[in-house]
Amino acid sequence: MSAFTIHSVPGSRFGRSVLATLEEKRVPYRLAPLEPDALRAPEHLALHPFGRVPVLEHDGFRLYETQAILRYLDRVLPQPSLTPSEARRAARMDQVMNVNDWYLFNDVGVILFHRVIRTQLLGLAPDEEAIKAALPKARTVYDELARLLGEQPWFAGDTISLADLMVASTVDSCTAIPEWNALGAPHANLVAWIERMQERPSMQATTWERVTAMAKAAQSFYVTSDAR
């Protein structure tokens, strides 16, 4: 099996879902880091015409869209399987992956943007009014995630699936902001689930700090090899 290369920006939650999936599969991979301001560069638009991350390259095959990448990895690396074999459990996995894309990304992402991206990357104060306005919808998302998880250890049942790896990167980011008290903390099942996720080596290997370190290692390699 030839190498997997992931083009991503350190801090990308979707990028982390892909990296954590590769960690769960215990396969070697290479991070090809991008600076956030390189997303609109012609070289990146050639990889991803909508200027986002992550992008996967595998043995001459190039693929963007996180759900598609996760499902592809689970097909070409079947052990351990991250898709339930039972139709209704698989449907819950698919549903949660789309709740991630349609609702968690949009309705909770706006709060993370103000609390994390604006403050840590752009050096701006968070827009408290925007955060307040986003809270009701964000609460609906968390209530629904808690309902879907129910008493199960993982979103699709008794074993971890792609849904857990997709949702965990965003929920993990939320545990670090004050709004966690209103969003996640009231749901004991979600709190226990994200703690289980955070304990996994796949999540510990792909924190923002660890991915930044991978990116620096990759960049120093490029700088060295470019030196005349």
Next chain:
Amino acid sequence: MAEFIVHTIPGSPFARSVLATLEEKGAPYRLAPVVPGTLQSPEHLARHPFGRVPVLQHGDFWLYETQAILRYLDRVLPQQPLTPDDARRTARMDQAMNINDWYLFNGVGTVIVFHRIIAPQLMGRAPDEAAIAAAMPKARTVFAELSRLLGGQSFFAGEALSLADLLLAPAIAYFTMTPEWAEFGVPHANLAAWIERMESRPSMKATTWERVIAMAKAA
């Protein structure tokens, strides 16, 4: 097998994908019409907490999110599979389905189809030409990318129909009714031929807006 019940508003492109998939499978189903304007009612929010359509009811199993519904139908109705068995073809199917959700719907369909079709026909409002003009660059990128991914193939995942075609076709069928289609379809002959192939399928003919309105009235 329990009956498939699809809760929807007539005219929803996402619901049409579900109905057309059931038609492709030859499975009997029933439409449970949701009255427009009641998406935020407690009754509908109990089915779909984000207040959208479609919702599938199959026995005691309830499922929302169109991609999840399509994949579920293809698992429980495996005859005439709509998912390729090759990993890379399947990846193209999955990618095209997500391009539909992330890029074609958001900021393109929600603007151009909304202002050209939904606002004038359902709300009696003139189209917002400035909003349409602002959405055109992204729309051009989406259609160019869809055309590139389709390439010389008959369908998005190869020579056989897949869930990607059934997700995209109802959305793109709306664009063919707008004057902007001249900019999207004419330069991409492969895409124009593909939507004609899709619209000539019995599954798409059985699920036009008019046919779904008739089903809703009958229900």
